[in-house]
Amino acid sequence: MSDELCAALASATNGQIVSRRAEIAFDRNLRLNLLLTLRVGEYSAEVAVETVRNAYPRDVQAAIWRLNEYQISSRERMTAIPLVAAESLSPGARDMLRKRGIGYFERNGNLYLNHGSWLVNIEKPQPEVAKRGVTSLFSEAREMVVHALLVNRHKWLTGGELAEISHTSQYTCSVVLQELERREWSESSGSGRTLRRRLSKPRALLDDWAEHWKKRRNERTRWYCFVDQPKRMLSRLTDEIDKAGLSFPWAFTGTSAANIYAPLLTSTDTTEIVVPHRSGKDLAMALGLKPAEKGANVTLIERDGTSLQFRDLHPNYPSSYFVSPFILYLDLLDGRGRNKELAESVLTRLDL
Structure with a gap:
């Protein structure tokens, strides 16, 4: 990574790295990972570098401490520019370094340096390869x-x-x-x-x-249900589901459910229902729905996992199940119609 850092510093400042030393001992028990001398025109500056891998705020604390110790170890070193180089940094880690006046470099090319009259702030999209070693929260x-x-x-x-x-x-x-x-x-x-x-x-x-x-793909099927009063669609569908005595869980989501949880629209004319995987046709048959790619007013979404977790009843619809407000918010991020506005309304209700 030191080669990429040197190239990035030289390019961003129109300067050159004139010396590079690794593992600099500055105390009996302390070492600095890398010390660079950057020359820009007639001006030269030392850049004190600590390296980490994929880092969150707690991971960069030790690097910050070593950089501070290096700076205060002698009067000459106080002018050294502190910088953390990493495979990748979390937003919280980058924010912490900025607040502490410490520069940073990431392998994807991100570079931040604020020293004297120099201000370098290069931000690039984070590639997937840089996320290796970071635990996914969303299996x-x-x-x-x-x-x-x-x-x-x-x-x-x-x-x-x-x-x-x-x-x-x-x-x-x-x-x-x-x-x-x-x-x-x-x-x-x-x-x-x-x-x-x-x-x-x-x-x-x-x-x-x-x-x-937003990146996941759901198995959706579209259907038509005749109702003479669209505002009673949820109640009618619920009645039919109750009569069918289905053995699997289900819950309303999307525009109509959001407008009940956080009222915003004067009316809605479509309904979305979440059911377990491979249960869509059973529900469609129980409700007497007809397949309809065009003019559909009922969408069945087949999903397993957390989608039907913490589903709840609404006091105005005592037999109707609704997905949790968090799943509702996530489902509204599809950009359809006025779902973006409804998502903001749900988020306001959640009061995070």
Whole structure:
């Protein structure tokens, strides 16, 4: 990575790296990973570099401490420019370094340097390869833990309690909680058997989930249901489902469900229903729906996992199940019609 860093510094400043030294011992027990001398015109500056891999705020703390120790180890070193070089940095880690006045470089070409009259701020899209080593929070089981944490965002929970609420294993909960701790999106209290954790940045977690949710592909089928009064569609569909006595769970989502949870539109004329995988045709038959690629007013979405987790009843629709507000918000991010406005309305209601 040192070659890429040197090339990036030279290019961004129209200068050149005139010396490069690795593993500089400056204390009996302390070493600096890399020391560069950057020359721009007649001006030369030392760049003190600490390297890390894929880093979150807690991972860069030690690097910041070593850079500070290097600077204060002698009067001459106080003028050295501190910089952290990494495979990739989380947004929180980049923000922390900026606030501490420390530059950073990422392998994808991101470079930030604010020193004297120099201000370099190069930002590039983060490639997928740079995300290796970072734990994904959104596999099927982990999503269930994420969902449970968002629903119970104000509660302190043990790992066992979280596993019971999310219907997952304690191991899966532990993986998710460790990753959230790395990202500094959770807080903890106690230790050992009394250790409890609480989500401290639910909006950050929801935003990250939304980015992954928008990339997924759902199995959707479109149908037509005749109703003489569109505003009674949900009630009619619910009545038919009750009569059918179906054995699998289901829940309303999308525009019509959002307009009930967070009223915004004067009326809606389409309905979306989430059902388990391979249950769409059974529900369509029970409701007497007709296939309709054009003019459809009912969409059946087949999904397993967390989509039907924490579904709920609405007081004005006592027999109708609705997806949780978090799944509802995620489903509204499809950009259709006025769903963007409805998503903001749901988000306001969630009060994150």
